[in-house]
Amino acid sequence: MKRILEVKNLTKVFKKANGESHTAVNGISFDLNEGEIFSFLGPNGAGKSTTINMVTTQLSPTAGTIKVDGEDIQSSPINARTKIGIVAQHNNLDRGLTAHENLLYHGRYFGLSKHESETRAEILLKDFGLYDWKDDYVKSFSGGMAQRLKIARAIMHKPAILFLDEPTTGLDPAYREILWEHVLRLNKENKTTVFLTTHYMEEPERFSDRVAIYNKGEIKAIGTIDELRKQIPSESLIYLKVDQTSELFSKQLSKLGTVKSLKVVDEKNYVIYPNESKKALTEILHLFEQSKTQLENIQLSSTTLDDIFIHLTTDEEEK
Numbered sequence: 001m002k003r004i005l006e007v008k009n010l011t012k013v014f015k016k017a018n019g020e021s022h023t024a025v026n027g028i029s030f031d032l033n034e035g036e037i038f039s040f041l042g043p044n045g046a047g048k049s050t051t052i053n054m055v056t057t058q059l060s061p062t063a064g065t066i067k068v069d070g071e072d073i074q075s076s077p078i079n080a081r082t083k084i085g086i087v088a089q090h091n092n093l094d095r096g097l098t099a100h101e102n103l104l105y106h107g108r109y110f111g112l113s114k115h116e117s118e119t120r121a122e123i124l125l126k127d128f129g130l131y132d133w134k135d136d137y138v139k140s141f142s143g144g145m146a147q148r149l150k151i152a153r154a155i156m157h158k159p160a161i162l163f164l165d166e167p168t169t170g171l172d173p174a175y176r177e178i179l180w181e182h183v184l185r186l187n188k189e190n191k192t193t194v195f196l197t198t199h200y201m202e203e204p205e206r207f208s209d210r211v212a213i214y215n216k217g218e219i220k221a222i223g224t225i226d227e228l229r230k231q232i233p234s235e236s237l238i239y240l241k242v243d244q245t246s247e248l249f250s251k252q253l254s255k256l257g258t259v260k261s262l263k264v265v266d267e268k269n270y271v272i273y274p275n276e277s278k279k280a281l282t283e284i285l286h287l288f289e290q291s292k293t294q295l296e297n298i299q300l301s302s303t304t305l306d307d308i309f310i311h312l313t314t315d316e317e318e319k
């Protein structure tokens with residue numbers, strides 16, 4: 001299978017305002033195949049956009065190598081750039097141009113003929129609901145309109161690899177579906193590889209071939225969702241919401257025979273990995289009878305990508 005992206009030991013160290021160093025990306029390595037849909041998931045500030053910015057030639061790495069379709073991006077950045085489409089997290093449209101001009105200039109820059117650019121721009125402006133605003137300047141656009149134009153621009157030239165950095169943030173549900181229709185069509189007809197970051201877990205669940213869970217500059221797990229599910233201690237989970245989590249209550253929970261392990265998610269929420277889920281529910285409810293901690297909600301569910309994400313990105317209480 002053809003490798004479209006090869007990343008080795010990629011590292012980025014930033015200097016903070018106080019002079020300290022911050023390692024946003026800490027020597028990560030991964031490869032993507034042609035036609036693969038890959039989700040790169042991680043908490044806010046984990047380093048996802050920094051990774052995308054380096055891989056798409058917008059930011060120089062501190063160390064490491066990146067190849068796009070076999071081309072080293074440091075020695076031949078222009079060749080690499082022609083194969084890439086990017087929906088950046090921030091608004092990087094040309095605000096002094098109209099919507100139509102943004103698309104046309106992009107198409108021409110990426111080697112489409114004038115006719116091809118016009119045809120493709122018209123289709124995309126219509127599909128993304130911007131045709132009636134095509135001659136308006138981007139600076140007058142709402143957040144959602146600008147996001148739709150960024151998406152249209154990124155897919156204008158049918159790139160070999162498409163980077164989507166939280167593309168559906170700010171999009172209404174109807175346009176989310178239109179985005180995915182276009183992306184899946186490109187993936188099918190053009191074998192476009194997709195590198196997605198998102199905080200909406202239903203998107204990787206619906207569309208991804210593989211997922212990486214990334215936190216604090218490192219890839220914690222990579223594989224299909226089923227492969228990642230095997231890294232969760234149990235197949236069902238108990239979500240527990242209390243008035244206030246505490247060390248004492250966490251210890252009491254941990255000591256229950258039916259609790260395999262638990263995580264303190266925040267000041268009100270626990271995720272509990274039970275040995276025997278129904279017995280664990282009874283034991284936990286019983287615990288509240290003797291505790292000052294107040295129960296607000298308790299729920300049993302089977303593991304989802306959300307659970308895998310939480311498991312791999314929050315610290316676990318030692319049992």
Ligand SMILES: Nc1ncnc2c1ncn2[C@@H]1O[C@H](COP(=O)(O)OP(=O)(O)OP(=O)(O)O)[C@@H](O)[C@H]1O
Binds near residue numbers: 042
């Ligand atoms: N230009 C910069 N200078 C200094 N620090 C930076 C710079 N860009 C990013 N960082 C830092 O690197 C870390 C990772 O940021 P990044 O934007 O990659 O996170 P992210 O995973 O994309 O988060 P989010 O989900 O919020 O978009 C953060 O701590 C951020 O403050």
Ligand SMILES: [Mg+2]
Binds near residue numbers: 049089
């Ligand atoms: Mg980001």
